[in-house]
Amino acid sequence: MTQPTPPGQPGYPYGQGGADPYGQGGAQQPYGQPGYGYPQQPQQPQPYGQQPQQPYAPFPQQQGFQPPYTVPAPPAPSRDNVGLGIVVAVVTALVAAGIYGGVIGATEHEIGWAAVGVGFVVGLATGKVGGRNPALAVISAALSLGAVYLGQLVGAAMIAADKLNIGFSEIFFDHFDLLQKGWKEDADAMTFVFFAIAAIAAFGGAKRAGQ
Template identity: 65%
Template sequence: MSQPVPPPSGNPFAGGDQFAPAPPPAPVRDRVGLGIVAAVVAALVAAGAYGAIGGAIEREIGYAAVGVGFLVGFAAAKVGGRNPALPVISAVLSIGAVYLGQLIVTAVMVTKFGGASFTEVFFGHFGDLMTLWKRDAEGMTYVFLGIAAITAFAGAKKADA
């Protein structure tokens, strides 16, 4: 038997496959555990910043919930990858972060007017803080919790793209 002769044009694709092979797909990052850890850390940091800023100006900043949500979602997706659970987990954690930030604002304001230390108010009277938050919560308080969740979900999707 004789060997096949390459085409005279010198084109390696002539007479055979007319298309170059596709490059291999990019590796998929799917580190859910690390994404959740990153989201929890981002939520705690964002809650602290939200509470500190709100306490310093002696009122809550509802629009800061957008930043909290985006930070949590972005961190989760950047570290954790494309797992579809991360945007949902980020949304839930961002609600908790905004709530915790609002509790910190309340504790800071109580310490300014009550004379007790922040740690005493926050850790020693946490149940009272939650009761005070519930009493003072109004419609916009819940709207901003929802905005934080939506922004976290969108932030995770955006960082994943």
């Protein structure tokens, strides 16, 4: 009677002496390891400089619609009302001349900053109402010269009326020629400097206000 061969002895089918279907030497290998009946697949080397393939990444989503260009804003409508600008310039010049004459009559001196204020106010009002027409700047400069001249006559009439105890209207309207003659005699270099400053201020004010 034949005795069975113990495990691990020659003659046992799963030992070293028998057929070993699981690998070499009859030692059982764990599942999935080399030698368990499934040969290991060698890893394919990557070509030099080539990165392994990455999983697909979706494109980032844009936040709202981005236009390819910026739409320019429509230009502002230009103001160009020469007639109304001239009317405003004349009225402003008359009012400024009265104020300037009152300052001269009260102080009995020609004040430079007051002449600058006359020109700037005339130019500012003309440009604000009339617009950016170049003719308005020239007109406002000319009217500012007239406003300064008229203001100086008003101031001289106020001073004469106070000294002679005569009414202002009598001297200014009845003896206007005497006022002009007295102004020419008293005019000096500073008088014409005030004229120039007033004209420059009016021209610049009209240009700036008309933009």
